Amino acid sequence: MTRDKKELKNIDTKELFEEYDKNKDMAIRTELIERHIYIAEILAKKYANRGIEYDDLFQVASLGLIMAIDRFDVSRGFEFSSYVTPTIVGEIKKYFRDKGWVIRVPRRIQEMSKKVNTAKTQLSQHLQKTPTIGDIADYLEVTEEEVIEAIEGSKVYAPSSLEITYDSQNDDKEVNIQELIGVLDEDYEKVELKDLIDRVMEKLNELEKKVIIERYFEKRTQISIANSLNISQMSVSRIEKKALEKFREEFEKDGIHDKK
Template identity: 65%
Template sequence: MTSKSQEERETKNLKDKMEIKELFKAYSETKDKDIRNKLIEKHIYIAEILSKKYANRGIEYDDIYQVACIGLIYAIDRYNIEKGYEFSSFATPTIIGEIKKYFRDKGWTIRVPRRIQELSKKINNAKVLLSQQLQRSPTIEDIANYLNYTEEEILEAMEASKVYTPQSLDVTYDSNSEDKDVNLADLIGEEDEYFSKIENNDFLTRTMEKLNDVEKQILIERYFNKKTQVSIAKDLEISQMTVSRIEKRVLEKLRKEVDKIMM
């Protein structure tokens, strides 16, 4: 029932998923740096998408992207493939949490020397790179050696960066929309619509892999293309009763998958 191009896409997606699954298995066993770098490359798009979502809100995109990459690394290190859920569903809230924490903590309480502010930014970037290279959280000595600073200078900058400016929840930032600004109160703790879409998409993708071609087509036509059972029956040259019976079977499979997630 599916076209050749659809079959090719499904085959490619299946191969990609199997490759990622094997990489995660290998990484969980070896903690090999090269394997983790491959996983980062394959999932960096998640960090990019979520960074763009929070752009133009008073903080430079590059800074948000760096924070998102840290969240991605944390997610890769903590992900347990044996749990059964998709990595994107696990990584998204981790990355969003890091971004929101960065927004919440951004800003200096007192005026500090520019060299301290610049060094603080270098330290944050160094943490990301060293975490990948060392496969652990870098020490003060690691950061000092990497940046060619003394440990005292690193500690000074890190201590200074702990003092932040509290901001009013009424503060607004420019948004991408010409007629609407973003309020800080809406940013902190907002319900993330994109995460729900990723999670729902992962659920449907995983469930549809267990359906045959006819079941997939009926599900798509009924709930995505909004066709009636009579119309689908005509297209498939089967009875409306058969379509109804298959639809009920598909819905039952979906319910069972939901029950597994809720357990």
């Protein structure tokens, strides 16, 4: 018997997978996709700006999600998040390989990118602030367009960093997000850590989830997010802090920091 959509919303994810395994009900499949589509969104955004548009990557990630749902064997006792993330990442990497992109960056851009990175470091020390595009262009005696081209080109082959900080509301210091969630391995495939991240993301409300994704995956500023949501920067800061506290509580409860 096919369940209605409202009824499916109240059923545990594991139970839904068990039912889907038995009857392949498309309504259940749709519900499972809706519950986990945010994983496809996060991973597509993580690999965006590397030569392929986000919309294309989201389609690939969504197909990977559907593939994972259809292939997942709930009887093996693993969490779905342990299976879906590497499946989606695998499909995205395969898409990059098939397109032949990612590492095909002209040598002149690679060389300019190295010069830009060196200039950033030297100028930051000399100016005691983050250098502007103009500062770097003047230092290297090149045009601003060349600097921008090098920075954008570097995104194609340089991995995104998790070494992002946010301002603590309790004191004047900045807190690195890795201090809260630990260090991911190179392939983002440590099962225990992925399960925890997935579990916490499911506990966040839509606003908290949006702020976390935009702050730590899209690397947007609090002011930018506040403007897009039509709320104050202070509100964004409070939402971010509350969401990060949920990560901290869950990770400390599971003893992640003791295992690092």
